Amino acid sequence: MAILVAAFELVGEVGYAGLTVEGIANRAGCGKQTIYRWWPSKAHVLLEALAVKADLYVTNADHGSYTDDVRAFLGDTFRLSRQQRVVDILRFLMAEAQINEEFGELFRSAFLQRRRDALQVVLDRARTRGDLPPRPAASTILDIVFGTLWYRLLATRQPTGDDLVEDLTATLTQAAQPRADIAIDMGDQQ
């Protein structure tokens, strides 16, 4: 859809504050009414544009162990956050979600919750498999993983590199492996 492409491109050029429905319509060569007919706000357009333009797919395939599952999930997730345009849009949508309550609910249920659900599958599998550490609680793990990711996007703007993946994976899985080899692994990891 030309409108989604226009929104996706424009937000990269003028930022979220500079993005207007009028601007999207002009770029897309359509009337404003056509946009309002299908989306209630520019944030909704952007949310759909993100889904169309960006491959947001993150696997939660079984890698045999909880540790490997988590490492793979984090790697996939954090890899996505290296596409600057995508990251910017995610930041803008999270911002809008704070300001516009109606959009916030949509964003949480249609986007954020889906991410949590994907990781939840990994945790459920680990519990079934029996290698889920007793601590932290599953909901805390979800908060830590996505919290750390979002915090880097929103607050520190640091790149989310492989070292963080390893560090997080180790932190979340160490209690399951209270053995001496931890210290040995450490050298390589950093």
Next chain:
Amino acid sequence: MAILVAAFELVGEVGYAGLTVEGIANRAGCGKQTIYRWWPSKAHVLLEALAVKADLYVTNADHGSYTDDVRAFLGDTFRLSRQQRVVDILRFLMAEAQINEEFGELFRSAFLQRRRDALQVVLDRARTRGDLPPRPAASTILDIVFGTLWYRLLATRQPTGDDLVEDLTATLTQAAQPRADIAIDMGDQQ
């Protein structure tokens, strides 16, 4: 300052989207120019109003051990986040920081970084004392703590209760208990 009080009250009544410089001026009984003379945007007003109205003090006093220090810091921090008005303003400021690059830089340096610095003091003391676990890395700890907090504020809107404090404390400090030799290796890694 009447302007800060007005902004603080108004944002609670009409939300951030409904907050206008004109509205603040009317409530404060001043002209718009007086606001623009001192702050470049409503977000800047709110940031200062937060500092004036809300007691954002979080201690990082020495409680004798890394575990107790972390528990106390998290308890203080999360307690703050039970003041709904304060939480809302924090959410709005974080949102604005995504949209307005200039404000974003101020918010990160004048607010977010100060919070990190406070926790960093606790970590530094633990390293000196010798009870800092080898993992995760100090910067990762900061990301996890504040990431989890902000994620709950922005994304899940769950209350930040004592159980989460305990769970996080345990996760961040558990590696220190099992075996003392891990700590010995840590010096290189950080």
Next chain:
Amino acid sequence: MAILVAAFELVGEVGYAGLTVEGIANRAGCGKQTIYRWWPSKAHVLLEALAVKADLYVTNADHGSYTDDVRAFLGDTFRLSRQQRVVDILRFLMAEAQINEEFGELFRSAFLQRRRDALQVVLDRARTRGDLPPRPAASTILDIVFGTLWYRLLATRQPTGDDLVEDLTATLTQAAQPRADIAIDMGDQQ
């Protein structure tokens, strides 16, 4: 157009200094942008409102002689200037024309010059007919007629009565009738 009516009425109530685009918009029940879309300033609105609301028609029909033509033209013109609302607007527009160069050019070409042209027709006809006095020059006649009118509007604020019409008519036409009956006419005239 509701905007023109609103402007015409408002200027009578609050004067030109008190007239604002915002006020016109409120009275007309429209947005400010709608006014700015069609007129560059409140003066332009008023100029058009004048044309719509006031019947500015002045005849220059042939009355058989230069003297009668001039008397008729002056009578028509001065009669107009007894509508106070119209006079006020004319004064305000002439004032604005001094202050705003761009409006000044419009006012001169679209209003003042048209008045001159109408009288010029009378003079041309007299020249063809052969009863135009040799003096004063045509352009001086125009200056005298409109100068006197405008001076009364702007400076003395005296009513422009029939006596002035007669006096001016006589002054401008006397050279064509260098006869004794002038003295006889004088008595009636004052």
Next chain:
Amino acid sequence: MAILVAAFELVGEVGYAGLTVEGIANRAGCGKQTIYRWWPSKAHVLLEALAVKADLYVTNADHGSYTDDVRAFLGDTFRLSRQQRVVDILRFLMAEAQINEEFGELFRSAFLQRRRDALQVVLDRARTRGDLPPRPAASTILDIVFGTLWYRLLATRQPTGDDLVEDLTATLTQAAQPRADIAIDMGDQQ
């Protein structure tokens, strides 16, 4: 006074619309309050600046005959109107007089009426001397002279040259030459 000089210079640089009390204060190196202490508005400042900066003197000395007196008066007056800065300020003041009723009264009584009075002296002398034409009436003569002058300043913006002086002088005095008996009747008429 530095304020008057500043106002006189500034109005030539930025026009009347661009002239502000603040600007005058800055240029004059004084505070705004000092200006408001002595003059109620920028127009009042300008009116006084005009009197100080421009030599507005017009003679009404006795040249022996009504015709010569009128010619001299017109010549003096019109000569003044070749100083562009002075003309501009006169135009602006006349404009302000239309818009600001309070200033209008001052301008009429303190400036316009004084000009009329000066010419009235010439007319009174002519009546005494006996060479005042019966027509037009004295007040009409005043209207014609100043009306024509102001009309050229405000409306046509034509230069006021010597030819106009001659044309006007002739028009206003011609009736006096043809026949002396006209003057005899005049006494009643005025």
Next chain:
DNA sequence: AGCTAAACGAGACGGTACGTCCTGTCTTCGT
């Protein structure tokens, strides 16, 4: 092939807030 009707581009509209400018008053501070 012609007809109907939905969706479209275009853009004017009533409205809100913006950030700037200037007003005329009031306060501070240095000489």
Next chain:
DNA sequence: ACGAAGACAGGACGTACCGTCTCGTTTAGCT
């Protein structure tokens, strides 16, 4: 004590978008 400096409440400016609302004009799909 005076006056420059400038903060202040107030209010209009002209602009930018908002979301709504006609307008004709395509563009189908259905007769």
